[in-house]
Amino acid sequence: MDQRRAPYLEAIRAYAERDPARLHVPGHKGGAGADAGLIETVGEEALAVDIPALTYGIDLGPEPTPFEQAQQLAAEAWGALRSWFLVNGASQGNLAAGLALAHHGSEVVVQRNAHSSAIDALVLSGLRPTFVSPELDPELGIAHCLSPEALEVALTLTPAAVGAWVVSPTYFGAAADVRALAEVAHAHDVALIVDEAWGAHMAFHEALPEHALAAGADLVISSTHKIVGSLTQSAMLHLGGEARVGEDTVDRAVTLTESTSPNALLYGSLDAARRQAVVSGRELLERTMGALAQAREQIREIDGLDVLDERLAGRPGVHGYDPLRLAVDVRGLAASGYELAVLLREIGDINLELYGQNVIVAVFGMGERSMPEAARLVHALREAARRVGTDPRGEQASFAAPPPWGELAMTPREAYLGSQEVVPAEQAVGRIAAESLATYPPGIPNVLPGERLTAETLAYIRGTLELGGSIRGASDRRLRTVRVVVE
Numbered sequence: 001m002d003q004r005r006a007p008y009l010e011a012i013r014a015y016a017e018r019d020p021a022r023l024h025v026p027g028h029k030g031g032a033g034a035d036a037g038l039i040e041t042v043g044e045e046a047l048a049v050d051i052p053a054l055t056y057g058i059d060l061g062p063e064p065t066p067f068e069q070a071q072q073l074a075a076e077a078w079g080a081l082r083s084w085f086l087v088n089g090a091s092q093g094n095l096a097a098g099l100a101l102a103h104h105g106s107e108v109v110v111q112r113n114a115h116s117s118a119i120d121a122l123v124l125s126g127l128r129p130t131f132v133s134p135e136l137d138p139e140l141g142i143a144h145c146l147s148p149e150a151l152e153v154a155l156t157l158t159p160a161a162v163g164a165w166v167v168s169p170t171y172f173g174a175a176a177d178v179r180a181l182a183e184v185a186h187a188h189d190v191a192l193i194v195d196e197a198w199g200a201h202m203a204f205h206e207a208l209p210e211h212a213l214a215a216g217a218d219l220v221i222s223s224t225h226k227i228v229g230s231l232t233q234s235a236m237l238h239l240g241g242e243a244r245v246g247e248d249t250v251d252r253a254v255t256l257t258e259s260t261s262p263n264a265l266l267y268g269s270l271d272a273a274r275r276q277a278v279v280s281g282r283e284l285l286e287r288t289m290g291a292l293a294q295a296r297e298q299i300r301e302i303d304g305l306d307v308l309d310e311r312l313a314g315r316p317g318v319h320g321y322d323p324l325r326l327a328v329d330v331r332g333l334a335a336s337g338y339e340l341a342v343l344l345r346e347i348g349d350i351n352l353e354l355y356g357q358n359v360i361v362a363v364f365g366m367g368e369r370s371m372p373e374a375a376r377l378v379h380a381l382r383e384a385a386r387r388v389g390t391d392p393r394g395e396q397a398s399f400a401a402p403p404p405w406g407e408l409a410m411t412p413r414e415a416y417l418g419s420q421e422v423v424p425a426e427q428a429v430g431r432i433a434a435e436s437l438a439t440y441p442p443g444i445p446n447v448l449p450g451e452r453l454t455a456e457t458l459a460y461i462r463g464t465l466e467l468g469g470s471i472r473g474a475s476d477r478r479l480r481t482v483r484v485v486v487e
């Protein structure tokens with residue numbers, strides 16, 4: 001296949017350029033009926049290619065249609081048996097993965113710090129999870145990946161499991177030993193599902209950690225928009241290996257979780273991003289990695305700051321490191337990551353992807369002008385460090401470890417859909433949660449539907465809110481009340 005082509009992108013452009021009679025949705029009719037401000041903001045061209053699904057010559061007509069060709073090109077680029085374009089993010093990939101797995105059985109092993117959309121997938125699918133803890137880094141106060149040993153124990157304890165669901169790489173750039181995880185899963189005759197939301201670029205440079213499909217994963221969720229740079233909300237789901245998850249079941253699940261009006265710009269951006277990654281990805285990544293290596297060196301020279309890098313590899317739960325995240329360890333400063341994030345905004349209008357107590361994370365895209373952006377960050381960090389000074393306790397500064405999760409008293413689905421009531425947070429201790437409470441960033445659930453709430457966990461979440469974080473999943477985003485199951 002010719003990876004220099006972008007058949008879907010070309011087809012929607014061709015449709016727009018031939019000025020067809022658009023007797024279909026959307027009502028702005030390729031821009032003619034759009035608000036002037038919208039046209040000015042997104043441009044006439046973007047509106048002209050806002051074309052609905054089931055349009056002849058795009059995703060209807062002689063097969064393979066341009067839409068099918070685009071997905072085949074993506075499958076070839078990432079080494080998948082089949083790839084699906086998604087318009088509701090990697091979140092949709094997780095939802096579809098859960099629904100597909102539920103065709104094969106009712107139990108699954110899930111890495112506990114899965115993204116909240118994976119937990120939503122448990123609610124939708126009814127799967128009963130056995131949670132397994134990733135390796136926690138007591139020094140940095142962050143969670144890394146799942147070790148193959150921990151997966152082995154969890155799968156032995158869950159003989160009816162039909163899949164093992166893990167995350168790699170993490171928000172902070174730690175990559176799992178996916179090859180070893182796949183061997184463990186396959187030895188138990190279950191599929192390995194890898195949420196590789198943060199790793200779509202890893203297939204395009206040999207210096208990066210091995211990407212999940214190459215390492216033997218069976219289903220891979222890929223948030224193409226995050227680093228590779230398709231439009232926000234666009235993502236892919238890849239079927240790999242020996243089709244341990246049925247292709248038809250994945251297809252049904254993707255259909256169930258998507259709008260009947262997928263946005264052509266999102267699909268087109270996936271087609272374009274795949275082309276860019278295949279044709280120029282290696283060169284772009286080389287440049288970005290070079291700029292970030294230099295920025296890391298400069299940041300390490302600032303008093304009170306350190307960076308996360310390949311030195312992490314070898315720690316429990318870290319097999320490799322993805323350098324496209326610039327994660328800065330701020331424990332040596334007399335300010336938390338939360339406070340530093342505010343300062344960076346004030347100093348240089350620097351807007352970070354993620355900030356926590358000890359680490360802040362700047363994300364770099366595969367093809368961006370990384371050198372000037374990294375220099376801007378370094379400059380602002382230098383100024384921020386000068387203003388706040390170093391912490392005399394330095395490396396000793398401790399972090400608040402997330403408390404152990406509560407007992408799973410019923411499945412997430414039973415709890416989410418069961419009889420429930422809203423109670424003041426202080427009366428929720430000991431009750432079964434009917435909703436998930438995931439402190440954001442980074443969106444990892446502290447409480448899941450079906451789990452008993454503990455005083456420690458509620459206090460931890462309140463602490464995060466006080467530090468400027470937020471919660472996802474909660475019906476009361478200030479945590480004054482909690483939705484619990486009526487027992």
Ligand SMILES: Cc1ncc(COP(=O)(O)O)c(C=O)c1O
Nearest residue numbers: 088089090091115195197223235
């Ligand atoms: C590990 C992981 N999986 C899935 C998602 C969801 O991705 P999206 O925002 O593309 O829906 C995220 C988002 O940050 C994530 O970090």
